[in-house]
Amino acid sequence: MATRPTFSEEVANLMHSSHGNPLNTCIQCGTCSGTCPVAEFMDHTPRCLIGLINANQKEDVLDSNTYWFCASCFHCTVRCPSEIDISGLMYSLKRYSIWKHHYSDDAIGPVFSETFVKSILRSGRSYEPVLAPSYIFSYGVREFLNEAHTATNLMLKGRIPVIPPKLKRIENFKKMADRIIPMGGAK
């Protein structure tokens, strides 16, 4: 009889494609957290998060802001003495929490991620003039107008492209995305 996977097994499945070692090889040395440039803003350090995952403390992990603060600088992954892909873990947890709709309302990370992914899936490439408004608009009209002013200036100076970049054979890209995105892909 199939048994329900534990939380740590679920996370291991999420990290299936990662090249790093499994999380249970963590020796809790703290190199990741010591190296992390944003550790002081996190409520749990990356090392502590791994400890919580290995102890199957699912609620504590998903309530944590740690993985939303990750800046993807990959310092932790490069320096980890156990060769665990910690940045990859942070991405896995982001995907998991969006997938399960388990994140706090005031977290800005999930909203941005979703907007970003949708924008990529539409054209195949990141295009700020579409990405930024649709993201900021979700916070209200006033914020949108404030940012629009800055954006206009940037565009006039040529810092933001006017013509959106395109991907050839976007259908193939969307098919590929369908396979890898658990939320139901590009549809």
Add this chain to the structure above:
Amino acid sequence: MSEKVGVYVCHCGTNIAGVVDVEEVSNWAGEQPNVVCSRDYKFMCSSLGQELIEEDIKEHGLTRIVVAACSPHMHEKTFRGATERGGLNPYLFEMANIREHNSWATTDKAAATHKAKALVNGAVERVVHHQPLEPIPVEINPATLVVGGGIAGISAALELADAGNHVYLVEREPSIGGHMAQLDKTFPTLDCSACILTPKMVDVEQHPNITLYSWSEVENISGYIGNFNVTVRKKARYVIEELCTGCGICEEKCPRKVVDEVFEAGLAQRKAIYTPFPQAVPKYPVLDPPNCTYFERGKCKACQILCPTGAIDFEQEDELLEFPVGNVILATGYDLFDSNRIPQYGYGHLANVFTSLEFERMVNASGPTDGKIVLRDGESVPQSVAIVHCVGSRDNNYHEYCSKVCCMYSLKFAHLVHERIPEAEVYNFYIDIRTPGKGYEEFYNRLLEEGTHFIRGRVADVTDAARLPGEEGKLIVQAEDTLIGKQRRIPVDMVILSAGMEARHDSQDVSLMFGMGCDFDGFFTERHPKLDPVATMTEGIFIAGACQGPKDIPDSVAQGAAAAARVAGLVNQETVMMEPVRASINKETCSGCRLCNDLCPYNAIVFHEDQKLSEVITALCQGCGTCVAACPSSAINGAHFTNEQVFSEIEGILWDVMEHQAVPA
């Protein structure tokens, strides 16, 4: 003629029986041709198991024995003994390895049972063709070569010499003493390292049974247990040892100063002609030609002019010495991990980051600062010191293993800082404090009482980039304090990197020269990790000390003495019995092509010009089989590995596929 074979399948507790269906294998083996009796038993190596073989030989008139159990390295001798006690020649026995090669390697029971059958069948087919052989006695030369004059080599040499055996001690550096001579205090008792080491060094020098070759390296070794032939390169010292009194005038008058990278770890200078430290053994100095003004420009000769006994000889050349020995003990020691390989720890570009060996020299009373702990400027006394554990150890990016000694010496460093600078704050950054040893944990407790700050977290960065108030002009050590789950930045004046031990940079070459194994990390491989830690797979070659793996002083001394005891045991026997596995040439079929003459790695084959035939000298042959494989007319026969035996074994192993096709004759 048919042979009566007895097959014994061992359970080895559950080691084999847990995976292999031993009963089925034994029943199946009983049905094979030539097999007269077949049994399975819980522990074949027990005395009851051995008696089983002896009784069956007498009762059933067995003529061949097969035991399917562990590796022949473990118990081949045991069962050969049982076979012999039963009244058969011990070489009429064959072992099938169904543990290391089978049950330990898989969890698939059906496949393991199938493979066990194949291995047993191969052994049965082979053993039928075995011939009775007699072991060859070889005399053992009582002299021993000890390579490396660190504490492990010194203790091995002294033990052997005290037992009345001659020892050649070869040391690469100008003086014996090794790393231990560089240390100040030794943990956990804080004995003065030099005070306990130098008496032993003097003993080595004065011992009538020890010939010391310092500033020398082993160039070549040939032969086999009991009869090795060693070539040692005695590098030119440019000092005539017979005339030198060790007065030190040459060193004093030499105008040329160079940084001493070896003994002083780069912290101090030495002269171009030098003895590494005052208590050096032997006392003769060594001249270093690349840095000598005379060798560079053709003039100076201050040392030669001022030497009161005329002992300086600029014309001296390397000497090659050859001598025979019976056994070899390798005690080549370790290299310190190069901290430059971890750039984020700042060694090399941040002045006040020191390696452990630099700090050892600094706190040494006879070191460059006379034992004062000072920063790189040579004056300022640090008010805060961070000690970083696990530098290069316990890290898959560098060395996966724990270097074992760093925790203890880091604690020692913390103690020494407290002792010399009572007002200083000391921070130990550790992953785990590992203090397994007599009195070690007590030493840790002592440090806790002394007020050392222990921060559980591996250091991520050492930087001089100040970000917060109070960090200006300091080194900032950034780490997570994992016990409180917060990142901390600790500003300190001095950082000590507790670098781990690694194998000597040339350990692979050494292992090749001596014909023994070396693991992925470069440490020499012992014969058995628990039961034979100082022997190697090559008979007559022993290892001791940190060349086998990271080790502290007590362990190195113990291993040195253990290796010496093993050698002394062999020397006392005077002869050893060698396996009669030797090649022989059939004069009828030898075509005299001489192909084998040059291939033989032991030069054991001679060519008789008059008869146009080659012949193997049995005493020199090691039974490697190279000539057997190379002979184009199949005239060479390797005893115990004849073509008949090897091919029958292969056919036996492949029984399940052979059945379907005709076996080629």
